[in-house]
Amino acid sequence: MKVDRLQCLDHANTITPYILEGGFASLDPSWRLRRYCAPYSRLYYLTGGEAYVESPRRKTVMVPGNLYLIPPRLTFDAGCPARAQKIYFHLNLLKKDGYDLCMELQEVASLPVSEKRLCALEALCREQNFLAGLQLKTFLQEDLVSIFSREGIGAGLEVEYSPPVRETVAYIRQHLSVQLSVKSLAARLYLSESTLAQCFRRELGKTVGLYIDEMVFFEAQRQLLLTDRPVRQISDDLGFCDQFYFSRRFRLWSGKTPTAYRGEGKFGERFCKKKRVE
Numbered sequence: 438m439k440v441d442r443l444q445c446l447d448h449a450n451t452i453t454p455y456i457l458e459g460g461f462a463s464l465d466p467s468w469r470l471r472r473y474c475a476p477y478s479r480l481y482y483l484t485g486g487e488a489y490v491e492s493p494r495r496k497t498v499m500v501p502g503n504l505y506l507i508p509p510r511l512t513f514d515a516g517c518p519a520r521a522q523k524i525y526f527h528l529n530l531l532k533k534d535g536y537d538l539c540m541e542l543q544e545v546a547s548l549p550v551s552e553k554r555l556c557a558l559e560a561l562c563r564e565q566n567f568l569a570g571l572q573l574k575t576f577l578q579e580d581l582v583s584i585f586s587r588e589g590i591g592a593g594l595e596v597e598y599s600p601p602v603r604e605t606v607a608y609i610r611q612h613l614s615v616q617l618s619v620k621s622l623a624a625r626l627y628l629s630e631s632t633l634a635q636c637f638r639r640e641l642g643k644t645v646g647l648y649i650d651e652m653v654f655f656e657a658q659r660q661l662l663l664t665d666r667p668v669r670q671i672s673d674d675l676g677f678c679d680q681f682y683f684s685r686r687f688r689l690w691s692g693k694t695p696t697a698y699r700g701e702g703k704f705g706e707r708f709c710k711k712k713r714v715e
Contacts, residue, residue, distance in 0.1 A: 452530050452538060456574065457663055459526040461562070464488055464517040470701065471514050474691065476658040477529045478539045479507040480577065482550060482558060486521030490514070490545050497545045499523075504550050506584055508542035524562060526577060527663075534598070534641065535610050535652050541590045548584050601626055601633060602640050606648075614676030615653050615686075619645045654690045657683075661699040668695045 457477055462468075464486065481488075481499060488499045490507055491514045499505050499521075507513065509529075530538040550558075561573045585591050598606065605622050622645065623633040637645045653675050660671045672683035687695050 451533055453532075454574075454578070455529040455531065456577065457527040457529065457659075459524070459562070462523050462525055464521040464523065466517055466519065469514075469516040472512055472692065473515070473701065474510055474512045475507075475527075475662065475702070476509055476537075476655040477527050478509055478537065479505075480526040480528060480580075481505045481507070482524040482555060484522045484524060484555065484559070486517070486519065488515065488517040488521045488523070492544060495544055497547065499547075502550060502552070502555075503547050504580055506539065506542065506546045506548075506581075508539040508544075508546075509537045510540055511542075511544070513545075524558060528577070530581070533603075534606050535655070538585075538591060542588060546584050546588055548580065548587070550580075598640050599636055601628060602636050605633065605637065605645070609649055609652060613652055613656055615649065616676040617649050650690070654687065657687060657695070658691070658698070661695055662702045668699075671695070 468488070482504045483499050483501045485501055490497045490499065490505065492511055497505065532538055558573075558576060561569050561576060564570075604626060608622065608625065609617060619630045619634055623630045626633065634645060637643070637648070641648060657671055657675060660666055661668075668684070669680045672680045675683070677683035677686070684694055684696075687693075687698070691698055693701070
């Protein structure tokens with residue numbers, strides 16, 4: 438018996454999708470974000486009214502009949518001149534190296550959505566059962582695939598890291614801490630620091646230290662926006678010696694203190710009038 442393996446499944450398994458939260462939101466002029474940058478994508482389906490997202494290079498007016506994907510790490514302003522309604526989702530599509538696939542997008546992407554499809558989405562979001570949840574996930578993945586196909590996203594997924602880099606990346610993600618060092622990581626693999634550093638820079642295009650910082654602060658941003666855990670607890674879990682040092686480093690990284698970052702994110706998104714999608 439001859440068996441031909443589906444290579445596309447190998448590529449699909451390199452991505453871990455997470456739908457972090459979602460909901461129905463009613464917006465008014467109090468909804469605003471200023472110079473904001475999140476560690477996850479925002480997927481907005483406008484169902485009424487008008488809102489906008491403005492990056493340093495482009496302003497996108499969001500209107501009904503379209504979906505809008507705001508990629509991670511894009512710094513943007515957002516607001517609503519009058520009133521608007523949307524269905525929103527916060528999500529990550531994490532590759533094995535911990536980076537989000539949507540980071541390949543440089544700007545807000547949009548896609549037309551038919552009224553029939555939008556009604557189907559609303560109906561799924563109002564259901565409260567397991568099958569509806571699976572259907573909703575499939576629905577979102579179909580729309581993401583349409584955006585990726587049009588924008589040429591995902592061409593680099595075939596990249597395979599060498600064993601030292603692959604094992605180091607996996608260990609960093611599983612034991613995420615600012616205390617990790619090239620010396621300790623190299624010792625685990627019985628490599629010299631210079632050998633690991635060279636492999637890492639050649640394959641990821643950055644130093645081990647910068648990669649650790651990025652993973653640490655991405656996780657800090659996620660916890661600040663998606664949980665109510667105290668800043669001190671987040672700081673301790675990520676290996677910082679004290680909360681004040683964490684706050685200084687976070688401000689250098691994001692331009693905001695942890696408290697300000699959390700407060701603006703919650704006010705701008707999570708505290709608008711809404712109903713969660715369960």
